[in-house]
Amino acid sequence: MKxxxxxxxxxxxxxxGTFAGSWRAPSGEWVESRSPHDGSVIAKVALATLxxxxxxVKSSEAAFLEWRQWTAPKRGEVVxxxxxxxxxxxxxxxxxxxxxMGKIKPEGVxxxxxxxxxxxxxxxxxxxxxxxxxxxxxxxxxMYEQWHPIGxxxxxxxxxxxxxxxxxxxxxxxACGDSVLWKPSEITPLCAVAVQNIVQPVLDECGAPxxxxxxxxxxxxxxxxxxxxxxxxxxxxxxxxxxxxxxxEVVGARLGRTLLELGGNNGIIAxxxxxxxxxxxxxLFGAVGTAGQRCTSTRRxxxxxxxxxxxxxxxxxxxxxVSIGDPLAExxxxxxxxxxGAVDTMFAALDKVKAQGGKVLCGAERCTDGVPxxxxxxxxxxxxxxxxxxIVADETFAPILYLLRYSDLDExxxxxxxxxxxxxxxxxxxxxxxxxxxxxxxxxxxxIANVNIGxxxxxxxxxxxxxxxxGGGRESGSDSWKAxxxxxxxxxxxxxxxxxxxxxxxGD
Numbered sequence: 001m002k003x004x005x006x007x008x009x010x011x012x013x014x015x016x017g018t019f020a021g022s023w024r025a026p027s028g029e030w031v032e033s034r035s036p037h038d039g040s041v042i043a044k045v046a047l048a049t050l051x052x053x054x055x056x057v058k059s060s061e062a063a064f065l066e067w068r069q070w071t072a073p074k075r076g077e078v079v080x081x082x083x084x085x086x087x088x089x090x091x092x093x094x095x096x097x098x099x100x101m102g103k104i105k106p107e108g109v110x111x112x113x114x115x116x117x118x119x120x121x122x123x124x125x126x127x128x129x130x131x132x133x134x135x136x137x138x139x140x141x142x143m144y145e146q147w148h149p150i151g152x153x154x155x156x157x158x159x160x161x162x163x164x165x166x167x168x169x170x171x172x173x174x175a176c177g178d179s180v181l182w183k184p185s186e187i188t189p190l191c192a193v194a195v196q197n198i199v200q201p202v203l204d205e206c207g208a209p210x211x212x213x214x215x216x217x218x219x220x221x222x223x224x225x226x227x228x229x230x231x232x233x234x235x236x237x238x239x240x241x242x243x244x245x246x247x248x249e250v251v252g253a254r255l256g257r258t259l260l261e262l263g264g265n266n267g268i269i270a271x272x273x274x275x276x277x278x279x280x281x282x283x284l285f286g287a288v289g290t291a292g293q294r295c296t297s298t299r300r301x302x303x304x305x306x307x308x309x310x311x312x313x314x315x316x317x318x319x320x321x322v323s324i325g326d327p328l329a330e331x332x333x334x335x336x337x338x339x340x341g342a343v344d345t346m347f348a349a350l351d352k353v354k355a356q357g358g359k360v361l362c363g364a365e366r367c368t369d370g371v372p373x374x375x376x377x378x379x380x381x382x383x384x385x386x387x388x389x390x391i392v393a394d395e396t397f398a399p400i401l402y403l404l405r406y407s408d409l410d411e412x413x414x415x416x417x418x419x420x421x422x423x424x425x426x427x428x429x430x431x432x433x434x435x436x437x438x439x440x441x442x443x444x445x446x447x448i449a450n451v452n453i454g455x456x457x458x459x460x461x462x463x464x465x466x467x468x469x470x471g472g473g474r475e476s477g478s479d480s481w482k483a484x485x486x487x488x489x490x491x492x493x494x495x496x497x498x499x500x501x502x503x504x505x506x507g508d
Contacts, residue, residue: 005092010197017216020055036102039374063209076126083119115167140495149177162188260471264423266455282454292399346398423466
């Protein structure tokens with residue numbers, strides 16, 4: 001194969017796409033994985049059939065019944081070894097992420113580092129699955145709560161973080177005693193096959209059951225079958241708001257649980273007291289990093305009138321210095337969009353911008369300088385806009401940054417909160433009163449609120465997720481492990497009496 005790291009990751013020209021305790025022989029159609037850098041075919045992956053799906057569910061069921069009996073610290077030891085295996089393959093897997101998804105290699109390697117960090121977090125968590133004890137109102141009684149594994153976790157991931165989001169869910173779920181059935185994006189199937197090739201040998205060496213299974217398939221029939229499957233009590237889905245609504249509808253109808261990580265329309269408020277050097281750096285990475293294809297990408301920048309012109313000019317200068325090209329090449333700061341459909345979506349949004357009165361300051365074109373003809377490259381774009389333009393309320397998964405002027409902080413916060421999404425937010429200010437207002441109940445309505453750092457990126461220790469159309473889910477960090485477990489309240493009577501709660505008398 002063209003790149004040595006593909007062989008290192010156990011990939012070939014044609015790869016199975018269903019892992020059900022072991023790789024199943026291809027029996028259906030194939031999907032081509034294409035590099036967004038030049039449009040070339042990297043390799044093929046077999047799409048799962050419904051028969052393949054059923055085999056994967058049965059494997060997951062059997063694995064769960066055994067895995068839940070392992071002690072949590074022993075499960076944590078397995079996760080620790082998975083983290084070590086990811087360390088060994090960090091550069092190779094990070095390179096594959098860059099090749100198949102299009103983010104630059106440092107971001108690809110950073111994504112694998114997230115997987116490693118989650119593994120470390122989950123190892124510690126395996127000794128901290130705490131429950132509360134409570135005093136009973138009945139004499140001679142004791143109450144406590146405990147947490148048990150929930151079962152199979154269905155994990156649906158998006159193309160933009162093709163490996164890290166699986167780890168956020170799978171490694172914590174594994175520490176909790178669950179099995180995981182993964183449906184990755186068919187846009188980045190090789191990343192999923194590679195991850196499976198890394199983690200399964202660890203499970204085999206530890207004598208663990210195959211708790212991680214995988215089905216590379218389309219939304220219909222595989223995705224629809226998964227979300228409707230009553231054997232899967234929890235579905236964790238990352239993707240668009242439209243997709244999330246469908247998942248919530250189907251899983252909710254069967255009274256299952258969902259953990260949704262959906263769209264973001266993330267804003268930064270820069271006050272007259274902002275450190276402009278910090279601001280420009282934070283905005284640049286947030287808006288341009290991953291070519292604007294992060295759910296936490298910065299899309300709206302609210303500038304106080306007193307600094308708006310200077311910040312605009314600084315950003316225009318910085319944008320001219322962004323090196324665009326091969327995501328695997330050293331020094332590249334922005335790679336391609338994932339496919340031509342994403343390019344079309346970007347330019348359709350820009351047509352709406354112009355029709356609604358927005359002013360394009362730079363970009364808004366395909367990038368053709370020094371990139372292959374078949375690549376999906378665009379120029380990062382800055383637009384002067386108004387907060388009440390309809391397009392500003394939409395999330396366009398592309399490097400478009402809207403500049404919006406304001407004069408009053410309360411007004412800016414209201415505009416910031418006026419969009420349907422509620423994932424990540426930030427304020428740049430050196431005034432503690434402004435910062436605290438933004439973080440108060442009257443401030444940002446997002447799940448993530450930052451001061452003097454951008455909207456993009458999140459640490460493992462903090463629960464990741466958002467409100468409103470972002471779905472309300474939380475992954476990794478804090479007490480998000482509880483999403484992967486079921487709570488049980490236990491009452492023990494160690495007396496010789498049988499008093500009832502609330503002092504109820506029943507018979508003699």
